Amino acid sequence: MSLTPELRRDMYRQMLRSRAFDDAMIGLYWVGKTPIFAFANGPLPGELHCSNGAEPVGAGVCAALDADDMITADHRPHHVAIARGVDVRRMAAELLGKKTGLSQGKGGHMHIYAPEVNFASSGIIAEGMAPAAGMALARRLQKRPGVALTFMGEGAANQGAFHEVLNLVGVMKLPFICVVQDNEWGVSTSKKESTAVERNSDRASAYGMAGEYVASNDPDDIYEAAARAMARARSGGGGTILELRTARLAGHFMGDQQAYIPAQMKQADPIPPYRAKLVAAGVLTEAEADAIAAAATAEIAEAVAFAQASPYPAAEEAFDHVFAA
Amino acid sequence: MSRILTMARAGREALDWEMERRSEIFVLGEDVYNFGGIFGTADGFGAKYGADRVINTPISETGFIGMAAGAAMAGMHPVIDLAYIDFIGVCYNVLLNTASKTHYMSAGQVKVPMTLMIGTGGGYNNAAQHSQCLHATVAHIPGVKVVYPSNAYDAKGMMHTSLRDENFVIYLTHKGTAGVGWMGTPIKTTLSEVPEEPYTVPFGKIAVTREGTDVTLIGLGMSVHECLKAAVDLARDGISAQVVDLRSLAPLDRDGIFAAVSKTGRMVVADEDYLSYGVSGEVIASVVERDPRVLRAPPVRVCTPDIPIPFARPMEQHILPLAGRIADAARMICTRKTEQ
Ligand SMILES: Cc1ncc(C[n+]2csc(CCOP(=O)(O)OP(=O)(O)O)c2C)c(N)n1
Numbered sequence: 270m271s272l273t274p275e276l277r278r279d280m281y282r283q284m285l286r287s288r289a290f291d292d293a294m295i296g297l298y299w300v301g302k303t304p305i306f307a308f309a310n311g312p313l314p315g316e317l318h319c320s321n322g323a324e325p326v327g328a329g330v331c332a333a334l335d336a337d338d339m340i341t342a343d344h345r346p347h348h349v350a351i352a353r354g355v356d357v358r359r360m361a362a363e364l365l366g367k368k369t370g371l372s373q374g375k376g377g378h379m380h381i382y383a384p385e386v387n388f389a390s391s392g393i394i395a396e397g398m399a400p401a402a403g404m405a406l407a408r409r410l411q412k413r414p415g416v417a418l419t420f421m422g423e424g425a426a427n428q429g430a431f432h433e434v435l436n437l438v439g440v441m442k443l444p445f446i447c448v449v450q451d452n453e454w455g456v457s458t459s460k461k462e463s464t465a466v467e468r469n470s471d472r473a474s475a476y477g478m479a480g481e482y483v484a485s486n487d488p489d490d491i492y493e494a495a496a497r498a499m500a501r502a503r504s505g506g507g508g509t510i511l512e513l514r515t516a517r518l519a520g521h522f523m524g525d526q527q528a529y530i531p532a533q534m535k536q537a538d539p540i541p542p543y544r545a546k547l548v549a550a551g552v553l554t555e556a557e558a559d560a561i562a563a564a565a566t567a568e569i570a571e572a573v574a575f576a577q578a579s580p581y582p583a584a585e586e587a588f589d590h591v592f593a594a
Numbered sequence: 595m596s597r598i599l600t601m602a603r604a605g606r607e608a609l610d611w612e613m614e615r616r617s618e619i620f621v622l623g624e625d626v627y628n629f630g631g632i633f634g635t636a637d638g639f640g641a642k643y644g645a646d647r648v649i650n651t652p653i654s655e656t657g658f659i660g661m662a663a664g665a666a667m668a669g670m671h672p673v674i675d676l677a678y679i680d681f682i683g684v685c686y687n688v689l690l691n692t693a694s695k696t697h698y699m700s701a702g703q704v705k706v707p708m709t710l711m712i713g714t715g716g717g718y719n720n721a722a723q724h725s726q727c728l729h730a731t732v733a734h735i736p737g738v739k740v741v742y743p744s745n746a747y748d749a750k751g752m753m754h755t756s757l758r759d760e761n762f763v764i765y766l767t768h769k770g771t772a773g774v775g776w777m778g779t780p781i782k783t784t785l786s787e788v789p790e791e792p793y794t795v796p797f798g799k800i801a802v803t804r805e806g807t808d809v810t811l812i813g814l815g816m817s818v819h820e821c822l823k824a825a826v827d828l829a830r831d832g833i834s835a836q837v838v839d840l841r842s843l844a845p846l847d848r849d850g851i852f853a854a855v856s857k858t859g860r861m862v863v864a865d866e867d868y869l870s871y872g873v874s875g876e877v878i879a880s881v882v883e884r885d886p887r888v889l890r891a892p893p894v895r896v897c898t899p900d901i902p903i904p905f906a907r908p909m910e911q912h913i914l915p916l917a918g919r920i921a922d923a924a925r926m927i928c929t930r931k932t933e934q
Contacts, residue, residue, distance in 0.1 A: 307778025308776050315905065366908075367906070379724075391723065393680070429656045430684075455652075462650060582904075588899070591901050
C-alpha cells in the first residue's frame, strides 16, 4: 500500500463522514437540553465525547489496516469506528439507544462493539490496552496475520495499565500498536501538567518497542507512520507507540465550556488544510471535494433518520445478554 | 445563619472550613484544580489554596490514591476526589489491602486518616461503566468507614466528621443528588437549610426522614428520595410509610434499623446497588437476626437486578429502584394477609 490518490481521497472521505456524524450527534445532543442542561435529557442522553479534530487519526491509521486486524478504542471512539467501517446507521441508532443499534441500546456511545470489523471500545481510561495486547497474542497463537491496535488519549498514557501492558508487549514482541492521540488535554488537565516527558513515544525505549511521533494531524503523515508500524508488527519486529498530535475541537464532552483553555492554545481544524492540500496536489477538484462532503452529509442524515425512526428496545430486554446461552 | 444549599455546596463548605484551619488537609484528584472536580467537590479551591494543596493528578488512580494512603501514614489528611465509583476497579488494591488494613496490621501503630469522595449511581443514561453504585463493594471491606449522605445538611456534617476521623473514610454521593450542573435541576428533597457554622453529623446513625406507621421504606443515597416519593404516593392509598435514610453503611446502625422496622412491622429496602450480596440483604439481616417476629410480612428488596446497567432509557428506567417499584412493593406487603 502507498499513498495513492485513491487512498488519499478515501481518507478525506472518512474524515468528512466522521465530522458529519459528530456534527449530527451534537445537534441531536442539544435537543431537550436547553435551557436546563442535564445529561439525562433529550433523545441522545448520557455523556457525549465527540471526535471533531481527531478525524485524521482514524482515517490515517485505519487506512493502513487489514480486515484481520483488531481495534480497541476509548470513550471518544467515533472517528476510529467510522474509518474502520463500523455501520454508521447502527452506530447512530446505538447512540440514541435504539433496538436497531449496534448493541440494541445496551452500550451507548462509549461502548461501541462491531465484531464484524473487529472493533470494540470502553469508557474506562486505558482499559483498551490489555485487551488489545491479548488480541495480538490470540492472533499469534492462531497463526493469523492480524495486528492489534488500541486507540487512547495522551491522558491514558499515565495509567498503570499502559505501562504494564507495554512491558508485556515488549517482552513478548507482540504485534501491537498503541495509538496515543495527543490532543493536549485530558478533561481540563494539560499534557504538560500530567506527563513527565514531552512525548509518550519516547517512553517506547523503556519497553523495548519502537516509538514514533507525528506532529502534523495530517492523515498522509499518519498513514505513513501507521504503515511503518504495521509492517514492523507483521514482520515480527514487535510493537510501536504511535503518538499522534491531534485536536479536540468540541471540548471534553458536551457541556464542557473549556474556560480552562488559554487563547493561545486554541486548536486548528485539520479538515480545511487537507482539502486544500489535495486540491493543490490535483488529487481532488473543488467540485469533487464538495461532492464528497455532500455525500457524507447525506449518508449521515439518512443514518440519523434511520436511527430516529427505529423503535426503542422493550424495557424487559434489559435482562437479555447477561450471559452467553 | 443558615441558607438552602445543594449537597455539593454543603460538602464543599465543610471541606473549605477544615482546609482553612488545618494544613495537613490537601485535595488531590483528576480535574480538581481547574474544574473543581467533575461534581464540584472542590469548586474554586485551586485559586484559593494553590497547586500545592489542590493537586491535579494524571489519570493514574492506583498511583495517586496509593500516594494519598502514604501521605496519610506520614501525617497528612488527604482528601481524594474519585469522580465515579466505577473507576475503583483501577485502584481497588489500595482500598482493599492498604488504606483499610494498615491500622489493624500494625496493631494501631500506623493511622491512615484519609477521605475518599466518590460519586455513585445512574439514572442519567451513562451506561454500564459510569452508572454503578458499588457501595456494597466498598462497604464489604473491613477497616473502611463508608458514609452516604443524601441531603445537604448531612453532606456538610458528615464531611466535617470525615475530616476529623482518624480512619479511612469513603464519602459517597449519588451523582443525581449532588445538585451539580451536569445533572439538571436539583431534587428538592436533597436541598436543606444548612447552618454556616461547622457542625458534625455522627456516623452510624440512621435518620427517620418521614414518620409512618404501616411500612418502613429504607433507602440510601438516591433511593431515599425515591422512598420519599413512594411514601407520598402510598399516602394517597391510605398507607402510612415511614422513611429511613441509612446515611452510613459502615458503621451500620443496626439498632436504629431494628427499632424503626419494629414500629411498623413491615420493611421495604430500596437500594440502587445490585440486588445480590448487597446492603439490602444486610439491612434485612439486621432485623431478622435479632427478632424475625417483629415482621408482620416478609421483607422486600427493591434493587437494581444483577445485570449491568443498560444504556437506553426504557431499559434503565425499568431496572432502577424507582418510586413506582418501591410503592408497589409496599402495597403488596401491606395488603397481603398476615401469615402467622
Ligand atoms: C479509570 C478512569 N479514570 C477516569 C475517567 C474519567 N475520564 C474520562 S475521559 C478522561 C480524560 C481522558 O483523557 P485522554 O485519555 O487524553 O483522552 P481525550 O478525552 O483527550 O480524548 C477522564 C479522566 C475514566 N473514564 N476512567
